[in-house]
Amino acid sequence: PPLTRQKKCSRPERAHFWLTDHRDDARAVCIPVFLPLTVLFLVCVSRSPDASVCQWPPPLPFMEELWDPLAPVLLLGWMALHALLYLMPVGKVTEGIVLRDGKRLKYPINGFHSLCISTLLLMLFLRLGAHLESLFELFLPLAASAIALSFLLSFYLYIRSFWAPPHDLAVGGNTGNPLYDFFIGRELNPRIGFFDLKYFCELRPGLIGWAVINLGMLMKEVELQGSPSLAMLLVVSFQLLYVADALWNEEAILTTMDIVHDGFGFMLAFGDLAWVPFTYSLQAAYLVKHPQTLSSLQALAIVALKVVGYTIFRRSNSQKNQFRRDPTHPSVSKLETIATATGKRLLVSGWWGLVRHPNYLGDLFMALAWSLPCGFSHLLPYFYVIYFTILLIHREDRDERQCKAKYGLAWDSYCQRVPYRIFPYIY
Ligand SMILES: NC(=O)C1=CN([C@@H]2O[C@H](COP(=O)(O)OP(=O)(O)OC[C@H]3O[C@@H](n4cnc5c(N)ncnc54)[C@H](OP(=O)(O)O)[C@@H]3O)[C@@H](O)[C@H]2O)C=CC1
Numbered sequence: 001p002p003l004t005r006q007k008k009c010s011r012p013e014r015a016h017f018w019l020t021d022h023r024d025d026a027r028a029v030c031i032p033v034f035l036p037l038t039v040l041f042l043v044c045v046s047r048s049p050d051a052s053v054c055q056w057p058p059p060l061p062f063m064e065e066l067w068d069p070l071a072p073v074l075l076l077g078w079m080a081l082h083a084l085l086y087l088m089p090v091g092k093v094t095e096g097i098v099l100r101d102g103k104r105l106k107y108p109i110n111g112f113h114s115l116c117i118s119t120l121l122l123m124l125f126l127r128l129g130a131h132l133e134s135l136f137e138l139f140l141p142l143a144a145s146a147i148a149l150s151f152l153l154s155f156y157l158y159i160r161s162f163w164a165p166p167h168d169l170a171v172g173g174n175t176g177n178p179l180y181d182f183f184i185g186r187e188l189n190p191r192i193g194f195f196d197l198k199y200f201c202e203l204r205p206g207l208i209g210w211a212v213i214n215l216g217m218l219m220k221e222v223e224l225q226g227s228p229s230l231a232m233l234l235v236v237s238f239q240l241l242y243v244a245d246a247l248w249n250e251e252a253i254l255t256t257m258d259i260v261h262d263g264f265g266f267m268l269a270f271g272d273l274a275w276v277p278f279t280y281s282l283q284a285a286y287l288v289k290h291p292q293t294l295s296s297l298q299a300l301a302i303v304a305l306k307v308v309g310y311t312i313f314r315r316s317n318s319q320k321n322q323f324r325r326d327p328t329h330p331s332v333s334k335l336e337t338i339a340t341a342t343g344k345r346l347l348v349s350g351w352w353g354l355v356r357h358p359n360y361l362g363d364l365f366m367a368l369a370w371s372l373p374c375g376f377s378h379l380l381p382y383f384y385v386i387y388f389t390i391l392l393i394h395r396e397d398r399d400e401r402q403c404k405a406k407y408g409l410a411w412d413s414y415c416q417r418v419p420y421r422i423f424p425y426i427y
């Protein structure tokens with residue numbers, strides 16, 4: 001049923017593990033302060049000579065290091081470019097899932113085109129004499145501007161949500177507690193006309209921005225060392241593959257939890273615009289000041305891990321997407337399934353018969369392959385693997401609860417048939 005603004009959510013609906021009881025207020029204030037400070041702290045650690053996350057006093061930035069007038073200009077220019085690319089009439093337009101009012105929203109599928117066009121534009125700017133290596137110096141002011149932008153966007157989203165139609169209010173972010181709702185997000189699909197703010201932010205400016213920052217770090221390394229190191233080439237190409245893959249399979253995000261279930265609030269706005277580009281690029285930033293040498297054998301082992309991870313990630317995601325789109329397709333029609341009371345079936349063989357989240361397993365292998373080229377002297381390059389393991393374990397738990405509520409006994413049978421969640425024989 002459509003939610004009203006007054007509706008209070010029961011505990012299971014408050015699906016975020018850090019915000020589940022009456023201490024919500026304190027936490028909803030602390031997290032938006034703590035996460036941006038974490039980004040700035042990690043960026044500073046990545047460029048300090050002793051890249052230890054435990055050094056005392058911590059290498060916190062001076063105010064003047066956080067501000068460079070070029071940073072907000074570049075950032076707003078980047079956002080405007082991607083907004084224009086989003087609106088360009090290239091690629092197909094597809095429909096999302098059926099909403100509570102029975103309608104389906106339309107989404108442009110031109111993210112991969114946007115990646116290609118921004119690459120061409122970047123090459124043009126480089127030819128004209130632009131210095132991408134300056135991104136290394138601008139890393140901190142850019143991160144500060146992106147954080148500021150995510151706060152501004154979240155305030156806008158929170159205020160406009162009071163004019164949203166009741167059927168477009170997200171289940172989790174409408175508790176009546178302003179701090180909590182600001183953090184989780186009240187409106188499910190905030191749009192300005194055809195322009196879908198959440199869908200736009202989820203993939204384009206942050207994800208492509210991450211790839212560009214990586215390239216800037218590679219060019220800075222070339223400036224300092226004369227040529228790119230094997231470690232840097234591995235990190236940058238692995239992560240570029242991840243970004244290109246996400247944009248190539250853009251349509252698949254229309255069925256992810258973020259788009260289908262979560263409101264658009266501070267958590268996603270900050271996650272997409274600041275967290276992803278500035279913490280996911282830490283390995284490349286670290287390598288600029290902490291060069292590593294890799295033997296061919298080590299490089300081969302890391303490439304093998306990435307290939308295995310990518311294969312599991314891509315194949316399992318594609319298998320489920322194909323099955324959900326058309327269960328009669330020859331690539332999935334022979335797989336064993338179980339029926340549920342909703343009419344939908346669950347896969348119990350193929351990738352989804354190995355563990356209940358094979359896509360998370362593959363993603364974690366890839367995450368490790370991005371960190372290993374940075375060696376073992378510091379914890380910082382492993383920040384992503386650690387954070388990501390926590391994120392995916394929490395996400396898996398949240399998804400399990402939703403599936404249990406959706407499929408009931410059929411979900412219990414699936415869990416009996418496939419007892420492990422992410423890691424076979426471990427978890
Ligand atoms: N790099 C990053 O920062 C992040 C990456 N990711 C990646 O995003 C990708 C998408 O993840 P996410 O959105 O969390 O969830 P999933 O793609 O794993 O989707 C979960 C949904 O799949 C369906 N499902 C579950 N089991 C089965 C089954 N046996 N048969 C058929 N359908 C099933 C259910 O939905 P239903 O039945 O309703 O179809 C369930 O709710 C993952 O690869 C993940 O690793 C995610 C978060 C962050």
Ligand SMILES: CC(C)=CCC[C@@H](C)[C@H]1CC=C2C3=C(CC[C@@]21C)[C@@]1(C)CC[C@H](O)C(C)(C)[C@@H]1CC3
Pocket residue numbers: 035202203207242245246253256258267268270271272275276
């Ligand atoms: C700490 C904090 C602020 C967390 C917020 C979480 C977000 C950073 C992530 C939630 C889900 C995400 C997804 C991707 C990026 C990170 C966020 C936004 C994703 C776009 C990465 C590329 C993948 O191929 C993907 C498209 C499957 C994925 C979707 C989920």
